[in-house]
Amino acid sequence: EAGVTQSPTHLIKTRGQQATLRCSPISGHTSVYWYQQALGLGLQFLLWYDEGEERNRGNFPPRFSGRQFPNYSSELNVNALELEDSALYLCASRTLLAGGEKTQYFGPGTRLLVL
Amino acid sequence: ELKVEQNPLFLSMQEGKNYTIYCNYSTTSDRLYWxxxxxxxxLESLFVLLSNGAVKQEGRLMASLDTKARLSTLHITAAVHDLSATYFCAVALNYGGSQGNLIFGKGTKLSVKP
Structure with a gap:
């Protein structure tokens, strides 16, 4: 069974540009989460999508946005990039079936560098 | 606000020694992850702990959960170099009756030296 996939693996942008990151969840998983891992700041929750709807967002400015498509894949958009947006962006998915461990499985990440 | 605290943040161990990483969290949650x-x-999933007193073991790692104390531990037995990594605990936020996002501790960077 394929795991969570993310693209691209690396992305280099300059300040003020826009970045688009993509995530495909594990087959059968309908919930997708985005996290940011910036140096020195740990893992911070960005966005949660479930059945195409945004269910919750972390403490990030509105220039961080995203969407979930009918096939449950997801896109994270970061507008007006700032230097401090440089980080590893991780996508995770989990099943919404009742009960069970509900583990979030993580993709390999997209490393974004803003120059 | 749910907070998750891990300690120590850095841990340098000799091969063959035992040690414990601690994870405290501030509010109730029905799932704790390592x-x-x-x-x-x-991130690679190691353990999911679902209830008070839960204990899980995989190789040289054993995780336990005390929901009354809001404390989880990750015990390392007879450490080997391959265990060198950063270990995170995370607690699931309860959102409208279903599991929401995870809140992570800052991580424990473990270095096992020969």
Whole structure:
């Protein structure tokens, strides 16, 4: 069974540009989460999508946005990039079936560098 | 606000020694997770702990959960170099009756030296 996939693996942008990151969840998983891992700041929750709807967002400015498509894949958009947006962006998915461990499985990440 | 605190943040161990990583969290949650991250890599799920008194073991790692104390521990037995990594605990946020996002501790960077 394929795991969570993310693209691209690396992305280099300059300040003020826009970045688009993509995530495909594990087959059968309908919930997708985005996290940011910036140096020195740990893992911070960005966005949660479930059945195409945004269910919750972390403490990030509105220039961080995203969407979930009918096939449950997801896109994270970061507008007006700032230097401090440089980080590893991780996508995770989990099943919404009742009960069970509900583990979030993580993709390999997209490393974004803003120059 | 749910907070998750891990300690220590850095741990240098000799091979063959035992040690424990602690994870405290501030509010009730029905699931606690432990993940491992190797340098430059993503997070690998190690354990999910669902109830008070839960204990799970995999190789040289054993995790336990005390929901009354809001404390989880990750015990390392007879450490080997391959266990060198950063270990995160995470607690699931309850959102409208279903499991929401995870709140992570800052991670414990473990270095096992020969």
């Amino acid at each position: 993940y491992r991250q190797d340098p430059g890599k993503s």
